[in-house]
Amino acid sequence: xxxxxxxxxxxxxxxxxxxxxxxxxxxxxxxxxxxxxxxxxxxxxxxxxxxxxxxxxxxxxxxxxxxxxxxxxxxxxxxxxxxxxxxxxxxxxxxxxxxxxxxxxxxxxxxxxxxxxxxxxxxxxxxxxxxxxxxxxxxxxxxxxxxxxxxxxxxxxxxxxxxxxxxxxxxxxxxxxxxxxxxxxxxxxxxxxxxxxxxxxxxxxxxxxxxxxxxxxxxxxxxxxxxxxxxxxxxxxxxxxxxxxxxxxxxxxxxxxxxxxxxxxxxxxxxxxxxxxxxxxxxxxxxxxxxxxxxxxxxxxxxxxxxxxxxxxxxxxxxxxxxxxxxxxxxxxxxxxxxxxxxxxxxxxxxxxxxxxxxxxxxxxxxxxxxxxxxxxxxxxxxxxxxxxxxxxxxxxxxxxxxxxxxxxxxxxxxxxxxxxxxxxxxxxxxxxxxxxxxxxxxxxxxxxxxxxxxxxxxxxxxx
Amino acid sequence: xxxxxxxxxxxxxxxxxxxxxxxxxxxxxxxxxxxxxxxxxxxxxxxxxxxxxxxxxxxxxxxxxxxxxxxxxxxxxxxxxxxxxxxxxxxxxxxxxxxxxxxxxxxxxxxxxxxxxxxxxxxxxxxxxxxxxxxxxxxxxxxxxxxxxxxxxxxxxxxxxxxxxxxxxxxxxxxxxxxxxxxxxxxxxxxxxxxxxxxxxxxxxxxxxxxxxxxxxxxxxxxxxxxxxxxxxxxxxxxxxxxxxxxxxxxx
Ligand SMILES: Nc1ncnc2c1ncn2[C@@H]1O[C@H](COP(=O)(O)OP(=O)(O)OP(=O)(O)O)[C@@H](O)[C@H]1O
Ligand SMILES: [Mg+2]
Numbered sequence: 001x002x003x004x005x006x007x008x009x010x011x012x013x014x015x016x017x018x019x020x021x022x023x024x025x026x027x028x029x030x031x032x033x034x035x036x037x038x039x040x041x042x043x044x045x046x047x048x049x050x051x052x053x054x055x056x057x058x059x060x061x062x063x064x065x066x067x068x069x070x071x072x073x074x075x076x077x078x079x080x081x082x083x084x085x086x087x088x089x090x091x092x093x094x095x096x097x098x099x100x101x102x103x104x105x106x107x108x109x110x111x112x113x114x115x116x117x118x119x120x121x122x123x124x125x126x127x128x129x130x131x132x133x134x135x136x137x138x139x140x141x142x143x144x145x146x147x148x149x150x151x152x153x154x155x156x157x158x159x160x161x162x163x164x165x166x167x168x169x170x171x172x173x174x175x176x177x178x179x180x181x182x183x184x185x186x187x188x189x190x191x192x193x194x195x196x197x198x199x200x201x202x203x204x205x206x207x208x209x210x211x212x213x214x215x216x217x218x219x220x221x222x223x224x225x226x227x228x229x230x231x232x233x234x235x236x237x238x239x240x241x242x243x244x245x246x247x248x249x250x251x252x253x254x255x256x257x258x259x260x261x262x263x264x265x266x267x268x269x270x271x272x273x274x275x276x277x278x279x280x281x282x283x284x285x286x287x288x289x290x291x292x293x294x295x296x297x298x299x300x301x302x303x304x305x306x307x308x309x310x311x312x313x314x315x316x317x318x319x320x321x322x323x324x325x326x327x328x329x330x331x332x333x334x335x336x337x338x339x340x341x342x343x344x345x346x347x348x349x350x351x352x353x354x355x356x357x358x359x360x361x362x363x364x365x366x367x368x369x370x371x372x373x374x375x376x377x378x379x380x381x382x383x384x385x386x387x388x389x390x391x392x393x394x395x396x397x398x399x400x401x402x403x404x405x406x407x408x409x410x411x412x413x414x415x416x417x418x419x420x421x422x423x424x425x426x427x428x429x430x431x432x433x434x435x436x437x438x439x440x441x442x443x444x445x446x447x448x449x450x451x452x453x454x455x456x457x458x459x460x461x462x463x464x
Numbered sequence: 465x466x467x468x469x470x471x472x473x474x475x476x477x478x479x480x481x482x483x484x485x486x487x488x489x490x491x492x493x494x495x496x497x498x499x500x501x502x503x504x505x506x507x508x509x510x511x512x513x514x515x516x517x518x519x520x521x522x523x524x525x526x527x528x529x530x531x532x533x534x535x536x537x538x539x540x541x542x543x544x545x546x547x548x549x550x551x552x553x554x555x556x557x558x559x560x561x562x563x564x565x566x567x568x569x570x571x572x573x574x575x576x577x578x579x580x581x582x583x584x585x586x587x588x589x590x591x592x593x594x595x596x597x598x599x600x601x602x603x604x605x606x607x608x609x610x611x612x613x614x615x616x617x618x619x620x621x622x623x624x625x626x627x628x629x630x631x632x633x634x635x636x637x638x639x640x641x642x643x644x645x646x647x648x649x650x651x652x653x654x655x656x657x658x659x660x661x662x663x664x665x666x667x668x669x670x671x672x673x674x675x676x677x678x679x680x681x682x683x684x685x686x687x688x689x690x691x692x693x694x695x696x697x698x699x700x701x702x703x704x705x706x707x708x709x710x711x712x713x714x715x716x
Pocket of ligand 1: 484503505507508510551660
């Protein structure tokens with residue numbers, strides 16, 4: 001970094017060239033030839049175009065990185081940015097207020113919600129009908145599921161600072177709760193939804209009670225184990241859960257009791273539209289949107305209440321919290337239970353959407369993705385989590401459609417195979433550029449207006 | 465005379481098997497400023513934290529406002545009306561000044577937040593200017609003011625301060641000490657003050673105690689301590705004498 005602040009353009013070019021050279025050196029043995037099964041044994045197919053492409057890409061990325069770092073270093077010299085600091089920096093004059101960059105998070109969330117509200121309409125108009133838009137609406141549902149899971153886990157990890165690596169366990173509890181309650185007892189989705197949340201929350205408390213006195217790494221390991229335990233129980237408790245085969249033919253969602261089907265007592269007859277199977281999909285879309293928004297609203301509201309503020313304070317300093325009279329165990333437990341409950345809601349949505357659950361859907365990778373969404377999003381930021389979910393879930397999906405990559409990397413190139421690679425690249429890039437997450441500015445929960453009012457009072461009393 | 469607000473009787477505390485406090489007796493009466501002075505590592509911070517239950521006293525009893533708090537959890541002790549500005553200040557760095565103060569007021573569910581905020585802002589006008597600043601970005605002195613302000617927001621009956629002058633410029637130390645004395649004079653706040661800055665502390669306090677190696681070796685009216693030759697030698701002139709010799713000097 002020290003070099004970055006005083007490097008000349010030539011030095012930057014040289015540096016990027018060096019990176020490209022190293023990449024070339026690595027590519028020669030690894031990428032430059034492909035072994036194919038030919039007529040007489042193995043044949044080597046040269047792939048120099050691919051090598052050139054990779055080297056050029058690395059050159060470009062390094063160039064951009066250096067330039068950005070350069071600019072940032074120059075800016076940092078001029079104006080220290082205390083709003084991102086967690087330790088004292090001696091920059092008082094411009095530290096008095098939260099920075100203007102808050103405008104983005106403040107506007108961003110309503111924008112995101114607004115877009116989400118109209119997505120089915122936009123998709124239908126753009127692709128000329130509901131049925132052709134199915135792909136986009138399905139993708140929207142998938143992304144929103146992760147947005148909701150991210151927002152739920154955000155309560156635990158982002159706000160309360162408890163590293164939970166087994167969040168998927170609560171997702172599973174919710175999914176199986178709905179699957180079992182509906183198939184065994186015939187309960188409807190709207191009865192099962194709160195029950196699933198309740199069960200997941202209960203599990204959160206049951207797990208939380210013994211483990212929440214652990215901290216950091218230890219807590220992470222225990223929650224990781226808990227996630228695995230739930231999955232193994234689901235696999236092995238065959239009588240109840242159906243083992244690895246899972247539970248199928250779970251009843252579909254109904255419009256508050258009215259099924260989505262053709263015929264006189266179906267949803268379409270009720271509202272007087274011609275029957276379209278897409279109605280159910282659109283309904284599911286708005287259902288998960290509503291659930292996600294509920295999560296977000298509850299979180300935003302709680303952040304303004306003493307409980308939510310206690311979560312955040314807990315993340316910062318547990319000992320200080322305790323000596324301020326906050327029962328840290330109870331506070332942690334509520335965060336854990338609430339996060340688990342939203343995981344449970346999301347789980348029962350998952351079950352009603354798929355109509356099928358099996359332990360496979362609840363493996364560790366799922367927990368890791370949700371956690372990555374929260375971390376990438378900037379712990380604690382609602383909009384950040386939403387953006388990260390779009391990028392992490394929608395990104396790989398979009399990769400499929402990037403046909404031009406085939407032109408660059410050759411016919412056999414399947415971008416989808418590179419999903420995890422891109423995942424890793426994104427993580428590395430984030431660590432370099434935004435180590436605190438996409439949106440790292442924590443919004444104060446108290447408005448400026450309040451401060452002014454108090455200021456005036458004091459001035460009137462002659463203390464100002 | 466009324467029973468003391470805080471009283472420690474024969475309190476011992478250990479870190480593992482190492483004794484940090486050995487049979488400490490101490491009283492703080494309603495309305496006074498009591499200061500505890502002692503060299504580095506004497507156990508002053510430990511004593512304050514032991515009152516708050518972490519570490520827990522292994523023997524002896526601690527009573528606050530007539531209740532035995534020896535075995536209570538920290539948060540329950542705080543709810544009885546005991547507040548502290550801990551060693552190292554421990555403000556919540558990523559939260560704004562106002563939010564830090566709200567955390568202090570959380571005990572009462574924020575019922576008196578408005579009026580208490582005004583009081584704290586009158587005491588420390590610097591905080592008023594910076595209500596929206598992130599606490600971690602404030603100067604050391606401002607953070608100290610915030611730590612004291614946060615403790616005050618809980619409307620404590622006893623305010624415990626651990627080295628509020630640590631690392632501050634003389635002018636800021638003066639500000640903080642005059643705020644402490646104003647609190648006591650004008651509101652009758654009972655204050656327990658742990659200090660390295662023995663001269664200032666004894667000037668301010670009504671009574672004082674000296675802690676050496678986890679034992680109280682001397683206590684009495686602050687005036688008398690200021691004039692005590694052994695204290696003069698160890699704490700007031702030419703810095704700190706080695707702990708052992710202080711102990712011997714006082715016991716002799
Ligand atoms: N968490 C801990 N674990 C083990 N030993 C500790 C711990 N905290 C303090 N000690 C030890 O207990 C003794 C008393 O420490 P304490 O912090 O109470 O001293 P102090 O009087 O506050 O000193 P200072 O003026 O430097 O703050 C020291 O010997 C210290 O090393
Ligand atoms: Mg100390």
